Amino acid sequence: MPTKGGRVHVIVIGAGIIGLAVGRRLLREGHAVTILDPAPASGATHAAGGMLTPVGEAYHGENDLTALLLASAQRYPAFIDDLAADLPAGTPTGFVTSGTIICGVDAADRGHLSDLHALWERLGLRSDQLTTRQARALEPLLGPRLTCAFHAPDDHQVDPRLLAAALMTALEARGVQIPSEVATAVHPGERPSVDLASGDRLEADAVVVANGLGAAHLGGDVGVDLSAVLRPVHGEVVRMTAPPHLAPLFTHTVRGLVEGRPVYLIPRGDGRVLLGASSREDGAEHVSAGGVHDLLTDAIRLMPAVQEFGIDEVLSRARPGTPDNAPLIGRTAPGIVLATGLFRHGILLAPVTADIVAALLRRGTGDLGPEAHSPDDPLLTLARCADPDRFAAGPLARTLWKDTP
Numbered sequence: 001m002p003t004k005g006g007r008v009h010v011i012v013i014g015a016g017i018i019g020l021a022v023g024r025r026l027l028r029e030g031h032a033v034t035i036l037d038p039a040p041a042s043g044a045t046h047a048a049g050g051m052l053t054p055v056g057e058a059y060h061g062e063n064d065l066t067a068l069l070l071a072s073a074q075r076y077p078a079f080i081d082d083l084a085a086d087l088p089a090g091t092p093t094g095f096v097t098s099g100t101i102i103c104g105v106d107a108a109d110r111g112h113l114s115d116l117h118a119l120w121e122r123l124g125l126r127s128d129q130l131t132t133r134q135a136r137a138l139e140p141l142l143g144p145r146l147t148c149a150f151h152a153p154d155d156h157q158v159d160p161r162l163l164a165a166a167l168m169t170a171l172e173a174r175g176v177q178i179p180s181e182v183a184t185a186v187h188p189g190e191r192p193s194v195d196l197a198s199g200d201r202l203e204a205d206a207v208v209v210a211n212g213l214g215a216a217h218l219g220g221d222v223g224v225d226l227s228a229v230l231r232p233v234h235g236e237v238v239r240m241t242a243p244p245h246l247a248p249l250f251t252h253t254v255r256g257l258v259e260g261r262p263v264y265l266i267p268r269g270d271g272r273v274l275l276g277a278s279s280r281e282d283g284a285e286h287v288s289a290g291g292v293h294d295l296l297t298d299a300i301r302l303m304p305a306v307q308e309f310g311i312d313e314v315l316s317r318a319r320p321g322t323p324d325n326a327p328l329i330g331r332t333a334p335g336i337v338l339a340t341g342l343f344r345h346g347i348l349l350a351p352v353t354a355d356i357v358a359a360l361l362r363r364g365t366g367d368l369g370p371e372a373h374s375p376d377d378p379l380l381t382l383a384r385c386a387d388p389d390r391f392a393a394g395p396l397a398r399t400l401w402k403d404t405p
Contacts, residue, residue, distance in 0.1 A: 011204040013183045014211030015040035020167035025354035041164035047237045047317035053155035055125045064385035072352035079351040086170040093166045094159030100253040103149040109257040110148040141305045185219030192335030210339040212320045223332030232318035235277040236291035239313040247271040258298035287316045329386035
């Protein structure tokens with residue numbers, strides 16, 4: 001891989017939000033970029049809610065990951081502004097700064113969210129406790145059965161479908177087309193290469209593996225046994241339309257706990273509403289009737305007006321989970337950089353992931369190990385929770401989730 005400041009040719013495998021964001025960032029760094037994907041933005045990106053909610057995603061025991069989420073959320077406005085500069089005037093990016101309301105329905109939900117609110121305060125995350133009356137003043141469609149509510153004014157949203165389309169438009173404007181090619185194997189080395197289903201082999205200076213769960217099925221050698229580390233976590237999503245008389249009353253993203261089950265409702269500002277997201281690891285790719293039933297039942301308990309919404313689409317996609325829920329970002333073999341395993345955080349982490357990959361190429365290394373860190377290298381230090389070497393043992397990673405009930 002060329003030394004610091006060198007221009008390189010990078011192959012990016014995958015054109016979901018992560019691959020698109022990485023590809024565009026590398027173009028801005030002056031590198032030549034080839035992006036491979038037979039169906040761009042059709043996987044987890046196509047179903048994702050697009051919540052940019054570092055507060056709502058902060059959980060006990062994940063402080064390093066929370067710091068990474070917050071860093072990426074803080075980058076989003078500049079990320080969107082920079083993207084808009086490459087787009088024709090009026091092209092939507094789907095970014096909305098409307099804030100989030102987090103609420104619970106029963107006493108146990110109230111206790112759980114109160115514990116999390118204490119964590120948010122310890123971590124310095126901005127959130128305000130509300131009375132249920134105050135919550136309904138902000139979001140009039142919330143129902144009468146709430147037991148607690150919190151306002152996270154800096155937790156925003158983006159429409160992943162619009163963002164992906166905008167990124168592809170910007171890439172095309174810079175001369176990057178996405179050929180409908182399937183990558184079958186990756187080979188590390190001073191000149192890493194990618195085998196294609198067509199029988200061709202492409203060489204480059206670096207290869208970024210950013211194709212989500214597809215990374216686990218690549219042949220060759222990426223330096224980590226991804227079939228042991230990555231697991232599919234399926235979730236149902238219901239896309240709805242609020243009737244005209246209700247749509248203007250729904251403006252905040254609403255994240256709720258209903259008897260311990262998470263549910264969210266995201267208004268897109270034009271009457272469209274996204275409801276999600278169930279989570280299951282049964283390996284079934286179909287839409288689960290039980291998952292959809294639970295989502296609708298819980299959504300109606302949070303917001304009774306959902307009964308009047310029309311259903312436009314129901315779909316299911318799998319997200320690439322890891323044993324500790326943190327992503328895999330970094331070099332795992334000569335010339336090979338991973339950017340996968342982002343689980344439910346792919347949309348939120350797109351800007352910081354792109355920045356990390358670009359920083360690694362600038363340094364001429366993909367190493368995120370301890371020796372790579374220094375006080376003047378805050379980005380790579382921040383990314384230590386994503387170090388793929390934590391799963392280098394392989395069998396340990398396998399036992400972390402496959403043997404768990």
